[in-house]
Every structure is written in C-alpha cells, then in structure tokens.
Amino acid sequence: MSTASEAIYHIPKAQRDITRFVWTGLGLFIMIVLLSTWVATEYAAWRFGFTPALGAPMIPPWLYAPYDILIWTFKYNRIEYGQAVLDILERAHLIMGVGGFLSLVLPVGIAYRRSRKADAERNDLHGSAHWA
Structure with missing residues (x-):
C-alpha cells in the first residue's frame, strides 16, 4: 500500500514561465548599468574636486546625475584639457566598462x-513515460 507521502504523479504548483527569467535579467541589467554609470560619475566628480565647471549637482553638494559622465566625456575628453583629465575620464570609462560586462554576464x-x-523539476503533466 502506498502512503499519502508517496504520490504516483507530481504536478507542480505553478507553471514555469520563461518570461519571468527575461524580466529578472532585464531588471538586473538596468540596475547594474545605472549603478556603474553613477559610480563612474561620482568618481570623476570626486577626482575633479567637485568643481563648478562640471555643472550643478542633482542633489547638492556632491550627488550628480548618473548620465553626467557622458556629458563630461563629450565636453572634456580632449588633449587640450591635459593628460590628468584624460586619465580621470579613462578610469571612469573603465568603471563603466566593467559594469557593462557584468550587466551582460x-x-x-x-x-x-x-x-x-x-527544467530539472519533475513534471508529470505531460505523461509518465519518461523512459521513451
């Protein structure tokens, strides 16, 4: 005789939806990109000494918008501003690059x-002929 704990068939409690994996991955991607861009922005602002030439911070006195690093790159990534500026922006780009890599992997x-x-979860909804 079989007991109540021994079931002939296993029916999962919820259907596994593949779109759930997509939304989780997309959310993680957006969070990592946003965070790495923001860290790169704050790093560059700190290295530049929070100078007024960077523009007004989003939240005074030091918190800049995450996308400000892109604006600063287009504005200051030139040799006429000196090698020190290029080095700071290069490190900020490295931070964004690592974030981009992690946001994909x-x-x-x-x-x-x-x-x-x-896939490993046992599902007997489609029959019990696992040997076939």
Missing part, C-alpha cells in the same frame, strides 16, 4: 541557472 548566468532549475 550576470543576468545571463542567473537566467541560465534558473532555467536549468525549472
């Missing part, structure tokens, strides 16, 4: 891991 890795976990 981490969501893909998490989506892959979650999809493998969903």
